[in-house]
Amino acid sequence: MSVTEMTTTTGVVVGRVEDVPPGEGRTFVAAGVQIAVFRLRNGSLHATQAACPHAGGPLADGQTDVDVLLCPLHQYAYRWADGSSTSGATPIRVHPVREVDGNLVVEV
C-alpha cells in the first residue's frame, strides 16, 4: 500500500476520497488493521471490517445501497447503521469515517 499512514488526534488518514469510486469500496490498512471504506453515491462514507464474518469474503468487493452492504460471496447483507446482519448472522464491525480536506480519516 502506497498510502502513508498518519495518526491524528482522532483518527488515521488512510487515503484520498477519490481513491474510492462512487458506490464502490476499497480496502486500506490503518494502524495495522484492514478496513474497507465505501463512498456511496449520495456522498456518504462508511467503513467496516474488511473480511465478512461468515466466510471471510472480501467486503470491499461487495455491492452497496443506502442501507446495506452485500458480501460478494454469499450475499450476506449488513446494515451501515450498526453493522448488524439482516438475517441475524454475526454482525460486522463499523468504524467512524469522515472526510478532512479530501482525506479519508478512519477511527480504528
Added chain:
Amino acid sequence: MTAILGARPAGATALHLDEELDSRGRLVVVGNGMAGARFVEEVLERGGGEQFRITVFGDEPHGNYNRIMLSPVLAGESHEDDIVLNSHDWYCDNGIDLRAGVRVERIDAAAKQVHAADGSVTPYDHLVLATGSYSFIPPMTGIRTDDGELLPGVHGFRTIDETRAMLAAVGTCTRAVVMGGGLLGLEAARALQGHGLQVDLVHAMPWLMNAQLDAEAGAILKKSVESLGITVHLDVLASEVLGTDRVQGVVLKDGRRLDCDLLVVAAGVRPHTDVAVRSGLEVERAIVVDDQLRTDDPDVYAIGECAQHRGSVYGLVAPAWEHARVLADVLTGTDPEAEYSGSRTATKLKVAGVDVAVMGVSTPERDDDEFLVISEPKRGVHLSVVIRDDRLIGATLLGDTRKVAFLTQAFDRGAPLPEERIRLLVDLSGGDGSASGMLSVAEMPADSQVCNCNGVSKGDICGAVSAGCGSVGEVMDRTRAGKGCGSCKSLVKQIVEWAADGDLAEDPAASYYVPGIPMPKPELMRAIREHDLRSVSAVFATLGPGGKDDARSKMGLTSLLKMIWGSDYIPEKDAEFINDRVHGNIQRDGTFSVVPQMKGGVTTPAQLRRIAEVAEKYEVPMVKVTGGQRIDLLGVRKEDLPAMWSDLGMPSGYAYGKSFRTVKTCVGSDFCRFGLGDSTQLGIDLETRFQGIESPAKMKLAVVGCPRNCAEAYVKDVGVVAIGNGRWEVYVGGAAGATIRKGDLLATVEGRDAVMTLAGRFMQYYRENANWLERTYDFVPRVGLEKIKAVLLEDSEGICADLDAGMQRSIDAYTDPWGQDAREPATPGQFRPALPLIALPKVPVR
C-alpha cells in the same frame, strides 16, 4: 416424569399491571394446544398485546408444544425439548397470564366469567375455546380399574405425559398391542417396534388408514408396515383387556388372544366439548361456530379441533391455524370482516416410514369422473388421482410423493392439468415436456404452497432467501415453513438451495424484474425508454421508491440497460457485481478465475503453450479443463489480472457473467465418421457472433454433428443438432445443471445462416422477456413452446425484425473487457486487493 416442558426457571416472576388501572379488554383462551397458542401468537402479531389482557388456560402443566411431533419423540428421533413451541418464558415476556395445569370447569356466559378447577373466577370480554380433542377409549371389558382410571400399562397417545409414560415403559416391556390403524396408531406401532418391542396392530376396519386411503392403497400400506416386522390384524375389534394389576393382553372379538405388557389405544379422537356443553353452548359433533368462528354466544368463539364449521370438524393442524388467523383478524379489528370458509385439506405425512399424501376424495364418485391408478405393490407404491370436469378433486400418493407439489397446486387452485393424465403421477422422459404439469423445484410457480401447516409458499421461501436468510434453519425461522408437521422439510431445503444458487438470489415473490424497482419487466423497459434512463443510478433516481437505490437490484438493471441501449449505455462500475467489475469469477478466498475464450472448444498448440507459460509465470494454483470445453486458471490474485490478460493476449471467455458463455461442439463432419454437419465451425461462428452478450441468466450452447449428441446439445439453453443434408434441429430450454431438462425442438432449419438467425432471435426474445435470473429452462415452459414458435417462426407479433435489430445492437456494442481494462483500469483501484493483509491464494496449489 414430572418435568414441565418449556418451564420457566425457578424464581422468575412476571410483573402485572394493577387490574383496576388496566383499560385493556379481557381476552381469555381456554386451551393451550396447537390452536389456542397459535391464536395468541396471531393476536400478538397484530398488536393485540396493546388491546387485550390475555389469559390462557391449559389443561397440561407445560408450555405450548408441537403435538404433531409426539411420534418422533416416542420413536426417540426427537427430544422433547425440541418440540416446545412456546415456553413459559414466552408467555411471561409477552405479558400473558398462563394458567398451566388449570382445567376450566364451566363458563358463566351471562356473567361473562370462566370458572376453573382451582376455584378461580376469571372475567372475560372475549372468550376463545380451543379445547382440542382427547383420545377416544372404546368401551372394553377390563380396560379401566374400579376407580375409573386406565389399567396400568394402557396408554392413550395424545399428550407429552402419555408419550413419556410409554417411553418409560419401553425399557421393561417386550410386547405391545396398538389399537387403531390410523395415523397415530401406525406411528405408535412403528415407534414401539423401533424400541425393540414385538408389536401387534389391531384395526377395526378392513384396511389401514381407511379415513384417508382406499382399500387398495390400504393393502399396500399394510404390506409396507408388515415388512417392518409389525403384525397387522384387520377388520377385528378387541373386546376385552386382560390383567388385574397391569395389562397382560387383549382378547379379540373372534376369540384370539394377544399377549402384551403395553397397550396403546389410538382409536381416534373426540372433540373436547364438555365445557361447552356444561355452559349451554350449541354442540353437535363439536362446538358449532359460524364463519367468524363465533358460537351461539356472541362473545364466545371456538377454534381448532373442538370447533364444527359448516358441518365439518377438522383433525389437522392447518385448518386450526387458519381458524386462529381469521379469529385474530376479527378480534383485533385488523380485518373485522374476515371469514373462514372451510379448508380443503391436503395432507402430507410420513406414516410408519412410508410417505403418504392425500387430498380430496380417494375414489371416483360419479360415472364420468376420471380415475387414474398406478399400483406397484412390490415397491409399496400406490398413486391415484380423481379428476372431474378437468379439475383435480382428489389424489392419493403412497410410497412416492414426488408429485405432491404440483398436485396440491392443482387441487387448491384448479391449475390446468396435462392432457396426458399419466403425467400427473409420473415423469415421462422425452416428448414435449413443456406442456406437462411436472414441476421441479425450479419450475414450481412462486405461489405454490410448500408448507401446508403454515401456509408458506415457494415464493415466501425464496423471499426469505433473497432477504438474506443463509441457511435452511434461518428460512424456517423466518417463514415458519417446516415448523408444523415437518413433512415438507426436504422440499423446503430443496427450494432454499435452489434459491440461493448462483451469484444472487432472485425475488420471485414479486412480479418485479428486480426487487428495488416495483415494476414488472415490460413496464420497466417502457419506463426506461420513456425517461431515457441510461445508467443504473438514473433508474433508481427516477423509478426507485423515494429515489432509493437497492444493492440487490443493481446487477439486473445493469444487464437490462446494456441490452436496451447497447453502446449508448452509461456504465457505472458500482452497479456491477464484482465478477463483472474485474471480468473474472470470484472464488471462495477472494481470488478469481481466468477463462480465456476458446471458441467451440477448439484450441491450438500456440494457445496452449501461452496458457501454460502464463499459468507458470503467475503461479496459478490450479489449471482445470471446464465443462464448457475451455481451460480455467483458478486462484488468481485480483492485482495480477490485467498483466495476465496482457500476457495471454486472448479475449475473455465470459465464464463469470450472466451472459452468453460458450458453445460446446463435437468434431463434426471434418473428422468424425458419423458427422452429418460441420458442427465445429457452426459452434465457432455462433460464439464469434454472440460472444459476451449479456442476458437475464447465463446461456450455454452446444452444436453437435449428429444425434449421438456428443457435446450434449439436447440439454443446452440453445442446442443445435445436425441431421444431414444441411439441415439442423434447433432445441431451446434444455438444462443439465441443478435442473435436468431436455430442450424443446423449436424448429428444423436449412443451412448455417438459418441457424444463426433463429438462435439469435430466440436469445433476443429471451433477453427481452425473461425475468432476471430466469434460465431458459424456466422461461420456455413458462411462455410455452407453441407461443415461442408462433412469435419466432411465423412472426405472429410482427417483432422478428425488431428482435434481430436488438441483437445486432448488442453485438455491435461488444468489446473485449480484458483487452480494454488491461490497458487502462476502468476505475481507480479497480484491481487493488480487497484483503491486503491476507496472503492469497488460500486455495491448495496443485
